[in-house]
Amino acid sequence: MRILAFIIFIICSITLVLGNLHWKEKLENSSAVGAAVNEKASAVEEGSDIAVTTGSDIVPLLKERLAFLPFGTSSFIEEAASNQQTVELLILGSEANTMGSKSWTKLFQEKMEDTYGNLFHITVKEIRDTSSYTVLNEGLHSENLEVTPDLLILEPFLIKDNSVGIKIEQSIEHIEMIIKDFKSLNPELHVFLQPAHPLHGGQYYPRDVEKFREFVEQSEYTYINHWQVWPEDHKSAELEALLMAENAGPNDKGHEIWAEYVTNLFINEE
Secondary structure, eight states, X not given: OHHHHHHHHHHHHHHHHHHHHHHHHHHHHHHHHHHHHHHHHHHHHHHOOGGGOOGGGHHHHHHHHTTTSOHHHHHHHHHHHHTTOOEEEEEEEOGGGTXXXXXXXXXXXXXXXXXXXXXXXXXXXXXXXXXXXXHHHTTTTTTTOOXXXXXXXXXXXXXXXXXXXXXXXXXXXXXXHHHXXXXXXXXXXXXXXXXXXXXXXXXXXXXXXXXXXXXXXXXXXXXXXXXXXXXXXXXXXXXXXXXXXXXXXXXXXXXXXXXXXXXXXXXXXX
C-alpha cells in the first residue's frame, strides 16, 4: 500500500509541474502578442504613417485618409495597399506646377510620403511653354515616360492655349485625346483634371476655366477645384500677392494654397 501511495504521489506531482509550465507558456505567448499589437497601434498613432501597417489591417486607416476621393479611386488604392502594391501617380502639366523651390507638387509629394510611405510612387512631368495642341501632336505627354500611371493629375496647358488663341472647345478635344492615349496603356486609369493658377487681371482665361470645369463635371473624371481657395476677385491685390511678376506662376504663398487643397483631397485629416 505504501508503494502504491508513493507512486500516486509521484504521478500527481509530475502532473502539477507540467500543468504549471503549460500555463506559464500560454501567459508568455499572450503577453508577446499583446505587446506586438500595442506597439503597432502606437506606431500608427504617433507617426501617422500608414506605411507601418500591412495587409488587410491597412484598409480601415486608409478609408479615413481617402474619404474625400471618389469611391472607385479610394477602393483601388485600398486594394493595392492590401496587396502591398505600389500606386503609380503621374502629375502632368505646365511649368506652373513646378516653378520655385516650394512648388505645390513638391509640397504635395512630401506630405504624401510622410503619410503613406511607399504606397504611392509619384512622378511629376513638366512640359514648359507649350499648348495642348503641340503636346498632343508631338506626343510630349508620353515622351520618355517610364511609368504607366494608375492615377493621373492633369493640368492641361490652358494658359498657353488662351495666349495663342486656341479656343476652349479645341482644348477640351485635345485633353480628351491625351487622356485616351493614357487609357490605351491602362484602361482603368483614374483621371483628375485641374486648371493652373488664376491670372491677376485675367478676362478670357477665367471663362475658359469655367467651361473646362463644366466639361469635367459632366464627364467621368474628377475636377480638382482649387480655385475656390484662391481670392475670388481676379483683379484684387490679394490675388496679385500670391503670384510671381507678370502672372508667370504662383509664388511660394500661392503654391502653399494650391498644395493644401490637393493634399486635403488625398489626405483627410479631419
